[in-house]
Amino acid sequence: MATDQVSFTEGELLLDHEMAEPLITGGVRCHGGFDDDGTYVSPRTKFRVPAIHAWQAQNAETFGTETVHVPLDTWPGHVPNVAQARHLITAGVPEPLIATLTRIGTVEGFGANIRLLQPGDMQPHFDEDIRGTAIDHLGKGLFEAHGRDEAGWEEEAGHMDMWFAARDVAFEFPTAKVDIDAMLARMGFGQPGSGPGADLARALPDDIDPNLELIANLMIRVLFIEVQAFHTFAWAEEWLSDTDLVAGDGRAADLVSFIRADETPHVDYLKTALTEMRDRTWIGSGGTKHRGADMIGTLWQRGLDQSLGEGRVQTRKAVLAEVEHWCMEHEGGANILAEFHSLATREDAAA
Numbered sequence: 001m002a003t004d005q006v007s008f009t010e011g012e013l014l015l016d017h018e019m020a021e022p023l024i025t026g027g028v029r030c031h032g033g034f035d036d037d038g039t040y041v042s043p044r045t046k047f048r049v050p051a052i053h054a055w056q057a058q059n060a061e062t063f064g065t066e067t068v069h070v071p072l073d074t075w076p077g078h079v080p081n082v083a084q085a086r087h088l089i090t091a092g093v094p095e096p097l098i099a100t101l102t103r104i105g106t107v108e109g110f111g112a113n114i115r116l117l118q119p120g121d122m123q124p125h126f127d128e129d130i131r132g133t134a135i136d137h138l139g140k141g142l143f144e145a146h147g148r149d150e151a152g153w154e155e156e157a158g159h160m161d162m163w164f165a166a167r168d169v170a171f172e173f174p175t176a177k178v179d180i181d182a183m184l185a186r187m188g189f190g191q192p193g194s195g196p197g198a199d200l201a202r203a204l205p206d207d208i209d210p211n212l213e214l215i216a217n218l219m220i221r222v223l224f225i226e227v228q229a230f231h232t233f234a235w236a237e238e239w240l241s242d243t244d245l246v247a248g249d250g251r252a253a254d255l256v257s258f259i260r261a262d263e264t265p266h267v268d269y270l271k272t273a274l275t276e277m278r279d280r281t282w283i284g285s286g287g288t289k290h291r292g293a294d295m296i297g298t299l300w301q302r303g304l305d306q307s308l309g310e311g312r313v314q315t316r317k318a319v320l321a322e323v324e325h326w327c328m329e330h331e332g333g334a335n336i337l338a339e340f341h342s343l344a345t346r347e348d349a350a351a
């Protein structure tokens, strides 16, 4: 649906397409569904997707600029890699994969925190008019739609439970045998200071509204997580679709492909609103003007450094510790672990 419409109600931005059939997997009623042709349709996209396209086109026309972009290959591939995942499962040590799918679902659930942001009226922060922009709709449907997609809404499961469903389909309800809380605790969840948004140190000039900085900063961090997730989808779909390796006749991989489809509007609205912020003039509390390109550029660089540096080191450490933990629980674990390490991707082994 192409549209010149640039102003939407919250109800419109949260509205589903009409669906011919709901998505139900592993006994879980998920969001989204299928059209008459059996094609998967993401939730809450009837107006949201054309809205994003209209805002992008409008911003390009107003400022003559391109939408911000961050390519997937900014980040290395998933750890463990596909060969390592296959090896662990065939060696009889599926628990690290169960842990990984649980960790991904848990991180998805944290993504819903974006709906806690309170943009309020953003106009006083910007010199240029923001009516009919993505910025102006962040607190009027966009953050809420994002939060519902990640954590679920009413009776429909979102990404968190969809990853858990993929895990349960592929490994036939392993949570009866594995202590999930202990697993998450080992990987650093539930500790103070963990999770997105933990880094609240100011990076922008003092006269920039702290709430605006908080919002732009979290949007950038979430955008980086969302883009990197496409490595995770490709990785998970590859081995979850192998019917000789895991249970579920490929249904777990299908579920991951539906989650992947839902992420595109997240990446797109975040990019669009950040582009609008970059191209505008920011107004400090005393009336001082700042170039949006400097403001977004500063937060962008800091976020990228964190994501490629400390963030990656921590995740990798937690994942490898979990692999080691489970290998050692099994007979011949040392050999299984040695083989696991020998299958490491070169860039990762060097890290």
Ligand SMILES: [Fe+2]
Residues within 6 Å of the ligand: 108, 111, 149, 150, 159, 259, 263
């Ligand atoms: Fe998600």
Ligand SMILES: [Fe+2]
Residues within 6 Å of the ligand: 111, 150, 226, 262, 263, 266
């Ligand atoms: Fe997302």
